[in-house]
Amino acid sequence: MIGIIGGSGLDDPDILKDSEDIEIETEYGKVNLKKGKIENVEVLLLARHGKKHEVPPTQVNFRANIMALKDCDFILSTTAVGSLREEIGRGDLVILDQFIDFTRHRKVSFFEDFKEGAKHTAMADPFSEKLRKLLIKSCKELDIKNHEKGTVVTIEGPRFSTRAESEMFRSWGADVINMSVAPECILANELEVPYAAIAMSTDFDSWKKDEKDVTWDEILEVFNKNVDKVKNLLVKVIPKIGGS
DSSP, rough: OEEEEEOOOSOOOOOOOEEEEEEEEEEEEEEEEEEEEEEEEEEEEEEETTTOSSSOOGGOOHHHHHHHHHOOOOEEEEEEEOOTTTSTTTOEEEOEEEEEEEOOOOOOOOOOOOOOOOOOOOOSSOOHHHHHHHHEEEEEEEEHEEEEEOEEOOOOOSSSHHHHHHHHHHHHHHHEEEEHHHHHHHHHHHTTTOEEEEEEEEOTTTOOOSSSOOHHHHHHHHHHHHHHHHHHHHHHHHHHTTTT
């Protein structure tokens, strides 16, 4: 079974067949999901911010979400991101390979005590290389413009960056920015569930002075114009993952 986490603009996609709403109880809380199939592969779909996008980034119950997907063989995440690089344009997909966690108020680990021994999860390469390669291959087959690597910096939100912050993130080597990959990716790694993220660039954050300041309406407009790229990529790649 494959878990899909739908982000901004992909909270309730219509790509599932024979779907049904289910609820999973975890020690961190209840999680509502859709269960169905994509190309005969069983899928669990989770709307990160709720079906109506009612949950702000910091208030997302990341631990409950990932725990609800712990029995999945793989997790694919989708996310809207702001570009920190001239070459990453609006509508481009980025197959992330690194993250920088700049959050401050989130539960970032399942390991709250070391009563049963110390737990320090390796995180040098946090995104599954196997999944990344399949995503890149599928992008090429669909002729979707993509960037095969990218470092995302996750900020707390819900506000956008100041210009100074945006320039700082660029100087750190970040390529895109969002509000969700951390601690989502961290928690998946702690449970040893292979995780990969499909990031869609929707704006240029705050660093680009010849662009209008980023707005939520702009992000949704760009994402909605390009959302079929993400849907088509999921439909293309999931049979490959499910058969691997």
